[in-house]
Amino acid sequence: MRKLLIGSAVAVLVVSTGAPAVAVDGTLPGGIGIAVDVETPLPDTVVPKGTVTVVGTASVGTKRAAPTTALVYVLDSSGSLTQAGWQAEKDAVAGFHRQVAQQPHLGIGTAGLVAFATVARTEWVGPAASPDFQSRLQAMPWHDGSTNFTAGLREGTKTASAMTEPRTIVVFLSDGRDNHPLEDFEGALAAVPERVDFHTVAFGPDASCGTGSRSLKRMADATGGTCVQAAGFEDLPAALGTLFPSELHHLTLTVDGGPELPITDVTPALPQPGPKQVRYTVETPPLDVGDHPLCVTAHGSDHGGPGTVTDCTNVIILEPTSTTTPTSTTSAPPTTPPPAAARPGNRQVSVIPRGGVDTGDGTVTR
Numbered sequence: 001m002r003k004l005l006i007g008s009a010v011a012v013l014v015v016s017t018g019a020p021a022v023a024v025d026g027t028l029p030g031g032i033g034i035a036v037d038v039e040t041p042l043p044d045t046v047v048p049k050g051t052v053t054v055v056g057t058a059s060v061g062t063k064r065a066a067p068t069t070a071l072v073y074v075l076d077s078s079g080s081l082t083q084a085g086w087q088a089e090k091d092a093v094a095g096f097h098r099q100v101a102q103q104p105h106l107g108i109g110t111a112g113l114v115a116f117a118t119v120a121r122t123e124w125v126g127p128a129a130s131p132d133f134q135s136r137l138q139a140m141p142w143h144d145g146s147t148n149f150t151a152g153l154r155e156g157t158k159t160a161s162a163m164t165e166p167r168t169i170v171v172f173l174s175d176g177r178d179n180h181p182l183e184d185f186e187g188a189l190a191a192v193p194e195r196v197d198f199h200t201v202a203f204g205p206d207a208s209c210g211t212g213s214r215s216l217k218r219m220a221d222a223t224g225g226t227c228v229q230a231a232g233f234e235d236l237p238a239a240l241g242t243l244f245p246s247e248l249h250h251l252t253l254t255v256d257g258g259p260e261l262p263i264t265d266v267t268p269a270l271p272q273p274g275p276k277q278v279r280y281t282v283e284t285p286p287l288d289v290g291d292h293p294l295c296v297t298a299h300g301s302d303h304g305g306p307g308t309v310t311d312c313t314n315v316i317i318l319e320p321t322s323t324t325t326p327t328s329t330t331s332a333p334p335t336t337p338p339p340a341a342a343r344p345g346n347r348q349v350s351v352i353p354r355g356g357v358d359t360g361d362g363t364v365t366r
Contacts, residue, residue: 030304061274
């Protein structure tokens with residue numbers, strides 16, 4: 001079917017496949033999703049000489065991620081906690097798991113529970129979304145022993161290594177310092193697989209993220225994790241919440257494969273913590289006759305590190321043609337763009353009128 005554009009502005013008639021623009025989804029190193037979408041101009045849009053306005057969206061952590069990460073909690077069950085402290089620690093883990101770890105954008109498939117004091121023991125392993133997680137967590141008994149980091153490290157590594165996801169994160173909590181100096185702490189660190197990261201949480205006055213050969217910080221640094229500090233039990237939920245950050249840092253535009261140009265018209269303004277979606281608008285530099293690839297890149301990061309994702313479109317500026325005043329009511333054949341093999345985008349074509357006025361949905365389909 002064919003439809004002719006009619007309007008006060010002089011427009012260009014083009015061909016469209018009619019498929020909608022689609023966001024490009026990527027994955028940050030920690031498994032959290034990042035996406036960017038160039039909504040307009042659609043690929044192979046014919047435009048006049050001059051600047052072109054590019055509009056679209058970008059997001060981080062707004063879509064369900066594939067279950068590629070396992071999560072193991074290693075809880076300090078030593079005597080310094082007291083029974084009340086042990087319960088407060090379990091309650092903090094329960095709240096974090098419910099409010100953060102089960103969010104679909106994190107992609108956590110399997111979870112495990114380990115308790116350590118003088119010795120360590122795995123209490124439960126199963127689906128992260130299973131209601132059994134909470135019941136088994138609350139049923140874990142207080143061990144009331146000494147603080148043996150190496151025992152917890154070894155048991156956490158054993159449980160994490162048995163999980164089938166490509167990556168496992170171990171959250172290792174303690175309210176004190178290691179008091180088993182004869183244990184081979186460094187040997188236990190060396191046995192942690194590359195795909196397993198230990199994030200450590202120090203809470204209470206006797207625990208810290210300070211340096212030391214047998215410290216929580218040493219454990220995190222040696223295994224690719226981070227150490228976070230909480231002043232007390234009441235601060236544990238907030239400290240745990242910092243372990244899975246995601247952020248959309250900034251957006252850039254490239255024209256014809258040139259340098260990255262910052263996009264500053266973003267709502268809400270960047271950077272933004274995830275999950276979050278933003279809208280952007282940016283104008284290109286003046287463009288001349290030819291094909292012009294326009295690419296927008298979203299820059300973000302999660303607990304695994306930084307990453308980017310890029311979506312591209314393409315605009316066409318045609319050589320000007322001479323026009324004469326028509327002597328009849330029959331319109332002259334429209335100018336159509338040349339074939340556009342190997343251009344970026346999703347093969348859509350749209351219309352931008354010469355006068356810069358949107359004339360509606362006039363297209364030609366075939």
